[in-house]
Amino acid sequence: MNAEEILHKFQEMSKNTLIETLNIEFTAVGEDFLSAKMPVTPKVHQPFGLLHGGASIVLAETLGSTLSNILIDNSKEVAVGQHVDANHLRAKRDGTVFGHATVVKKGRTSHLIKIEIKDENDKLICYTHLTNAIIPTDYV
Template identity: 35%
Template sequence: MTVPPEFADMHSPLDAKMGFELLELSAEKAVGRMPVEGNTQPFGLWHGGATGVIAETLGSLAANAHAFAHGKIAVGLELNATHHRSARSGWVTGTATALSLGSRIAAYQIELVDDDGRRIATARLTCQLVEEKK
């Protein structure tokens, strides 16, 4: 699966600043990546905030793919992450996999890996499906 046309141009200014690239999207799974360069903390390691950004972005996009099918939008309720190791260069790739796709809640596990496939972090995002306010 690739990125559905209605999501192809859906980018936030934060995603652009951080170099986020969306590679695949469905309600069940989202894959994307961000460069380590420009997203590090003062010691040159992948920043924990970057983990939060990529996890939230991937989980939210997948949750919205699910929500749109129900005429709703998805908004984040809770994000948590565990950092296992860091990266100093290359790319961090994230894969958000649906844990639960309900009519009011969607939950995802997001695994982040470095270019060698080593796990950088594991995150979980829960989103609520709501009516869009116009």
């Protein structure tokens, strides 16, 4: 599959999920990275009108787990989030945030993924590490 086909496949798999609800859109994929964007609207705000940290984590985990699933044979195994660690570094009220996930370590039974979420001015909003467990598909 080429990059466009991969992006389309995972966007289609996201229909009727939290990913679609938050309007997360996959934008680029490569050998060891995946990128997406998410609009910052009241739908993803906390009560004070700021981007909810949980929404940032949804974007981060979406990127990290999808990237791991791109890297493995999904007919035999699936990647699922096991541990997420996020640092919320800057507030955001509106506009768009852009997430970029890269592989730190690709092991046989787990992957460590780094995700940076930035604003339109390339300022870091959230920095996240995600550990994914790689499990047999018959466990799902």
